[in-house]
Each structure stands twice: as structure tokens, then as C-alpha cells.
Amino acid sequence: MIHLAKRVIRQTINDKRSVMMILVAPLLILTLVYFLLGDSGYVPTIGIDKNTIPSSLVTALEEQDLIVVDVKNHDSQYPKDYLKDHNDVDAILTLSKSSDMTITMYEPSTKGAKAVSEIQTAMASLNHSAQVNMSYVYGTKDQSSFDSLGYVFLALFSFFLVFIISGMALVRERSGGTLERLLMTPIKRGEVILGYTVGYCVFAVVQAILIVLYSIYVLQLSSVGNIGWILLVMVLLAVTAVSFGATISIFASSELQVVQMIPFTIIPQVFFSGLIPLDMIPYQLENLCYIMPIYYGAAAIKGVMVYGDGFLQIWGYILGLIVYAFILYVINTQALKKFRKL
Known part of the structure; x- marks a missing residue:
């Protein structure tokens, strides 16, 4: 038993990502929570x-x-x-x-x-x-917390679940040698990324439609806007999640390492998804929202569901998701160079 425990300790110490997740990640998250939920000094x-x-x-x-x-x-x-x-x-x-x-x-x-x-x-x-x-102006004093924050969970679930599935699957493709063999063919690196993105996005589209319809028509989540715009934003958010998962998988050699990166990549985005009003975040930290893909998706979904916004009001958020997905596509395409050399 002692020998087994020593082996586990040595393996964990040698795994820098595990050490970071156990020792550093909680401190970073608590520090972020302290800044975001502390005394904002906001004066109404x-x-x-x-x-x-x-x-x-x-x-x-x-x-x-x-x-x-x-x-x-x-x-x-x-x-x-x-x-x-x-x-x-x-x-x-x-x-x-x-x-x-x-x-x-x-x-x-x-x-x-x-x-x-x-x-x-x-x-x-x-x-x-x-x-x-x-x-x-919007909403009522009797509305439930689910009605108030339902749009946040739509964005979070859509992004997080697709991110996990795509990130782990791409790591598995690499570890199994499938990606290496694929890159030995004449296929272009950009086509590889697009192929994976389109493949996973098929399921992402189905997931988006299922989540939105179930939330609105079964759970009676209130929505005053056009459901079509919600579906469009959910799909774009899922596309971004696939690209984000692919980017994270570049730095991971196993499915476990993808999970280990969640405290550094996903959890910080939760605080900028609408759970906390940006105006109440101190030290100008609210500006970090512009590098968070979930922010664009959640803000657009809230605009449609809560305010009844149309394309003219949410086009900026839609453009933000498209630009984010394109940047990740370029990064992923360039990152495949090191795998093509194997």
C-alpha cells in the first residue's frame, strides 16, 4: 500500500498539469471570485x-x-x-x-x-x-430565477458540452495515430480542421435545437424574441466551442489533460456570461469579457429572449462569435504543422 501511494505521489508530482490543477487553479479561481464578487464600489x-x-x-x-x-x-x-x-x-x-x-x-x-x-x-x-x-421595463418581480438567468445556462451548456466532446475526441485522434496518418495524405491542414468542425457541428446543431425547444416549450422559459435568432446564436456558439476545444487539445496529450485545463479556460468565462452585471465588476475587469466567447453568445441570447432584440441589435455579438471562430481556425491550422512533420 505504501509503495502504491508513493508511486501515485511521484506520478502526480511529475505531471505539471495535475499539480497546477490541484495547487494553483483553486488559488487563481478564488482570486478571480474575490475581485468579481468583492466590494465593487458601484454607486447606483x-x-x-x-x-x-x-x-x-x-x-x-x-x-x-x-x-x-x-x-x-x-x-x-x-x-x-x-x-x-x-x-x-x-x-x-x-x-x-x-x-x-x-x-x-x-x-x-x-x-x-x-x-x-x-x-x-x-x-x-x-x-x-x-x-x-x-x-x-423587462421582466416582472414575480419571475423565477430560471426565467432571469435561463439564457446564461443555454449558452454555458451549449459551449461547455461541445467543448469537452470535441477536445477529448481530437486528443484521442492524435494519440491513436489517426491524425498523423491523415496528415500524411495530400489533404490540406485547413480541410482537416474544417472537416472536424463540420462533423462535430452537425451534433452541435441538433443539440442547440433540442436545448432551445425543450427550454422554451417544455420548461416554459420565457422568450419574447424570435426563436430563430436564438438557434443561430447557439449554433455559432457551438462552432466556436468546437474550435476552442481543438485549440485546447493542441496543448493536451490525453483526455485527462483536457479536463485539467477546464479551471483555466471554462470556469473564468462563467463569471462573464451574465451571472454578474458587468457594471458591478471592479478594477476594469469587465473588459475581459471581450476575450470570452461565452460572453458574446450569452449577451446575444439575452437580447433576444429578454429584450426581444432582432438582428440589428445583436449583429455585433454574432460578428464577435464569427471572428472568434475564424481566429481559432487559423490558430488550429497553423498548429497542425508540428503534427504533419511527425
Whole structure:
């Protein structure tokens, strides 16, 4: 038993990837979580019509951790339209003729919740007894967490599962000598990559259709946009996942090593998929989202499902996925040179 344990320890120590996953990966992930979920210092912005809100309440709001902007009377009467045109404002506070307060937010979110908390604190300091109603441009206060974050899981499942299957399969092709024999033929390196990509994308398309239809029609995940755009984004995300898996497999010599790279390649992307509002990420780390393929897919899916966006609103995210997939295709094609020399 002792000899076996010693052999396992020696093998693990000699495997640098295993050591990194056991000792370094948890520290890196915890550090990332600390920066992303720590005190962001985010200060919500609320809009009020100072001519209709009692001056005592205005003063109390300005004393809170809030940025208070004055909204014209006409705009305050149509708070939802105002929020659509002013993404920098988190909530609009209005007072009805019956002295009831209404807080209108763009959608249920962490930013909105923080704004509501500060408003309620200000009202409590005045012993304000007015009833407070919540209103949203998109979504409702009664919607489930699944409805709020369902688009995130569509993107994550589509990307992660295809990435795992394609990455492991390509490593198996190399270790089994299939790729080496294939590269000994006149076939071009670009055709090899395209062949693998198209082959796995057939299953990715089926998976995308199944996931979307099941989520919307069986699990009743709410979607206000055209389902066709969701399917298109899911397919593009799957294509990118195949290319991403191929790139990762270049640096792995076994299926286990592909799994070992997940903490460094997949887990960081989860934090930029929409689970955390980018505005609340401190230290300018939100800019890392532009190198995360899941960000483009999740943002596009959210635009269609939550906001009812069409092509004109999500074309930038679609272009981002296409560019990402093309860059990975070029990298993978160039990387095959070292295998052709074998």
C-alpha cells in the first residue's frame, strides 16, 4: 500500500498539469471570485423629478450612496421609455397623486436591487409610510430565477458540452495515430480542421435545437424574441466551442489533460456570461469579457429572449462569435504543422 501511494505521489508530482490543477487553479479561481464578487464600489444612479418629490426625501436620497439625477416632468411620466434611452440610470422614483411611490427599473438585477435598498433606507430615515410599488421595463418581480438567468445556462451548456466532446475526441485522434496518418495524405491542414468542425457541428446543431425547444416549450422559459435568432446564436456558439476545444487539445496529450485545463479556460468565462452585471465588476475587469466567447453568445441570447432584440441589435455579438471562430481556425491550422512533420 505504501509503495502504491508513493508511486501515485511521484506520478502526480511529475505531471505539471495535475499539480497546477490541484495547487494553483483553486488559488487563481478564488482570486478571480474575490475581485468579481468583492466590494465593487458601484454607486447606483436614480432619476427623480425634484418638483414632485418632497424636498426632505430628495435630501435623504442625496445623503445615501446614490447618484441622484433630476428628470424632467415629462420624462418622469414615462419612466420605462426614459430607462430605455438612458442605460446609465438604474431606477426612476416617481410619486403618484395618492402619495404612493413607484420604483421603475430596467429589469430585475443586482444593480436595481442595490438602488432599491438605498431608496428604502432613505425613506425609512424619514419614517415614510407611503406604499412602494415595483415596476420593470423587462421582466416582472414575480419571475423565477430560471426565467432571469435561463439564457446564461443555454449558452454555458451549449459551449461547455461541445467543448469537452470535441477536445477529448481530437486528443484521442492524435494519440491513436489517426491524425498523423491523415496528415500524411495530400489533404490540406485547413480541410482537416474544417472537416472536424463540420462533423462535430452537425451534433452541435441538433443539440442547440433540442436545448432551445425543450427550454422554451417544455420548461416554459420565457422568450419574447424570435426563436430563430436564438438557434443561430447557439449554433455559432457551438462552432466556436468546437474550435476552442481543438485549440485546447493542441496543448493536451490525453483526455485527462483536457479536463485539467477546464479551471483555466471554462470556469473564468462563467463569471462573464451574465451571472454578474458587468457594471458591478471592479478594477476594469469587465473588459475581459471581450476575450470570452461565452460572453458574446450569452449577451446575444439575452437580447433576444429578454429584450426581444432582432438582428440589428445583436449583429455585433454574432460578428464577435464569427471572428472568434475564424481566429481559432487559423490558430488550429497553423498548429497542425508540428503534427504533419511527425
